[in-house]
Amino acid sequence: MSQLKISENGERFCQDVFDTMMQQSDAVYGVLISTVDGHDVTRKFKRDMPSAKLAAMFSSVLALGETIAREADQALCRYVIVENSDGYILTLKLKEKLVLSVIATTDANLGILHSICRSAADKLSKNLR
Amino acid sequence: MSEIKLIITGTPGAGKTTAIAAISETPPVRTDTATTDDLAEVKDVTTVAMDFGELTLDDGQKVFLYGTPGQQRFEFMWKILVQGGLGLIILVDCSRPDPLADLDMYLENFADFIHQTGVVVGVTRRDQSATPSLDEFYERLEAWGRVFPVFEVDVRQKDDVSLMISALISTLEFATA
Numbered sequence: 001m002s003q004l005k006i007s008e009n010g011e012r013f014c015q016d017v018f019d020t021m022m023q024q025s026d027a028v029y030g031v032l033i034s035t036v037d038g039h040d041v042t043r044k045f046k047r048d049m050p051s052a053k054l055a056a057m058f059s060s061v062l063a064l065g066e067t068i069a070r071e072a073d074q075a076l077c078r079y080v081i082v083e084n085s086d087g088y089i090l091t092l093k094l095k096e097k098l099v100l101s102v103i104a105t106t107d108a109n110l111g112i113l114h115s116i117c118r119s120a121a122d123k124l125s126k127n128l129r
Numbered sequence: 130m131s132e133i134k135l136i137i138t139g140t141p142g143a144g145k146t147t148a149i150a151a152i153s154e155t156p157p158v159r160t161d162t163a164t165t166d167d168l169a170e171v172k173d174v175t176t177v178a179m180d181f182g183e184l185t186l187d188d189g190q191k192v193f194l195y196g197t198p199g200q201q202r203f204e205f206m207w208k209i210l211v212q213g214g215l216g217l218i219i220l221v222d223c224s225r226p227d228p229l230a231d232l233d234m235y236l237e238n239f240a241d242f243i244h245q246t247g248v249v250v251g252v253t254r255r256d257q258s259a260t261p262s263l264d265e266f267y268e269r270l271e272a273w274g275r276v277f278p279v280f281e282v283d284v285r286q287k288d289d290v291s292l293m294i295s296a297l298i299s300t301l302e303f304a305t306a
Contacts, residue, residue, distance in 0.1 A: 003165065035166075036162035036163055037162050037163065037168075037175050037177055039202075053202075056202040060177050060198070060203065063160035063177045064160055066160075067159065071158065096163065097165050
C-alpha cells in the first residue's frame with residue numbers, strides 16, 4: 001500500500017524537533033506524527049508503544065474532537081487532550097493531512113506541554129511540505 | 130424495544146456513510162478525513178471514527194445507526210461501536226477484487242457480536258460487477274454456519290437502506306419471540 005512518506009531530510013528535521021521537545025520536558029516520552037487517516041509516519045518513543053495502532057487511534061480521536069466541536073457549534077478544534085491518572089496525551093492537526101501527538105507523564109505541566117506542542121507544530125508545519 | 134442501536138460495517142467505499150445519510154432523519158454525524166493512501170484513487174475522504182444517524186419507525190421506535198470505519202486498522206472502533214448494539218449490517222462492495230473474502234473478514238472480526246445478534250448482508254455496487262451471485266454469498270454464509278438475509282442494494286436509495294433495516298429488525302424480533 002502506498003502511504004504518505006517524508007524525505008530523509010524531513011525525517012531528520014522531525015527527529016531534531018522531537019529531541020528538542022523531549023529536552024524541553026523530561027515528562028515527554030513519546031511523539032508521533034501520523035496521517036489524518038491513521039497511518040504512522042514518524043515517531044520517537046522512549047517506551048515501547050504500538051505506533052501503528054496509536055496512529056489510527058489519534059486519527060479517530062482528533063476526528064471525533066473536530067466533529068464534537070462542530071455539533072456543539074464551536075469552530076476549529078485546536079487540541080484533543082486525554083488526561084489520565086498517570087499522564088497526558090495531546091493531539092493536534094499538523095497542516096492539512098498530518099497529526100502530531102505527544103505523550104507525557106504527569107510530571108509535565110499541562111501549560112508547558114501546550115507550549116512545547118504549539119512551538120513544535122509551528123516548526124514542523126513550516127518545514128514539512 | 131423503544132430504542133435500537135444498529136451497526137453498519139463494510140469495506141471502505143462500500144457505502145456506509147452514504148447509507149446513513151440516505152435514511153437519517155437528522156443531519157448525519159460524520160468523521161471524514163482526507164485519504165492519504167491507495168484509497169485516494171477511489172475516494173477523497175474516509176471515515177476514521179464513526180458515522181451516526183437516526184430514524185423513527187412507524188411504531189415510534191427510534192433507530193440509532195452507527196457506521197464503522199472500514200479499514201482493519203480501525204478495529205478498535207469496531208469493538209467500541211458494537212457495545213450495546215442489537216444488529217449488524219455488513220455492506221459488501223462488489224467492485225472490489227474479492228468480495229467474498231471481504232465478507233469473510235467482517236464475519237471473522239465481528240464473530241463475537243454476530244454470535245449474539247442478527248445480521249443482514251447488503252451487496253453494493255452491482256452496477257459495476259454482477260459477481261459474485263447472491264447464491265455464492267449464501268453459500269459462503271452457509272460455510273460459516275450462518276443463515277442471514279442478503280440483499281442487492283443501492284445505498285443511495287432510501288428505500289433500499291430501509292429494506293435492510295426492516296429485515297434486520299424482523300430478524301431480531303423473530304429471534305426474541
